[in-house]
Amino acid sequence: MKCPNPGCRAETESSEEKFCGECGQKLQQKAEFIICTGKDEGGKPCGAKIKAAKKFCSTCGRKVDPNEFLIGNCQKCGAECPVSDAMCMECLTSNITGKVES
Ligand SMILES: [Zn+2]
Ligand SMILES: [Zn+2]
Ligand SMILES: [Zn+2]
Numbered sequence: 001m002k003c004p005n006p007g008c009r010a011e012t013e014s015s016e017e018k019f020c021g022e023c024g025q026k027l028q029q030k031a032e033f034i035i036c037t038g039k040d041e042g043g044k045p046c047g048a049k050i051k052a053a054k055k056f057c058s059t060c061g062r063k064v065d066p067n068e069f070l071i072g073n074c075q076k077c078g079a080e081c082p083v084s085d086a087m088c089m090e091c092l093t094s095n096i097t098g099k100v101e102s
Contacts, residue, residue, distance in 0.1 A: 004028060030069045031082035038062030072096040 003010045003020040010022035019026055036046040038060040048059035052069045056062065068084035075097055079090035087094040 001027065029071045029080070031071050034064075034068050034082045034084050036060060036062060036064075037084060037086070 001012055003012060003022060003025050004027065005020065005023050005025035008020060008023040008025060010020055012020060012027060017027060018029065030052055033049045033051050036048045036050050036057045036059060038046040038057055040046055040060050046057060046060040046062065048057055050057050050064055055064055057064060065084075068082065070083050071080045072083040073079070073096070074081055074088035074090060074093055075095035076093040077088060077091040079088055081088050081090075081096050083096055085096060088096060
């Protein structure tokens with residue numbers, strides 16, 4: 001992936017790297033799994049765990065956007081949370097930076 005620093009944009013060597021080797025910018029990590037935000041046939045929230053490699057939820061069939069696995073930081077407590085999460089699980093705040101608007 002590419003460094004998120006607009007002035008750098010260096011290509012990182014592996015997805016294991018946590019910081020850019022060129023500018024020291026923290027790289028966005030991916031969550032191992034997210035909680036599905038889809039609904040089942042009865043309109044109930046799905047809530048199934050979806051692993052990062054999956055493209056669809058195996059419980060409700062919702063298409064999963066790869067961006068949902070990116071990890072952002074809570075603006076309040078700084079905890080790392082998947083950007084798809086509605087709120088931070090640490091402090092229950094809904095301001096997670098790096099959130100992708102759909
Ligand atoms: Zn960089
Ligand atoms: Zn689902
Ligand atoms: Zn928080």
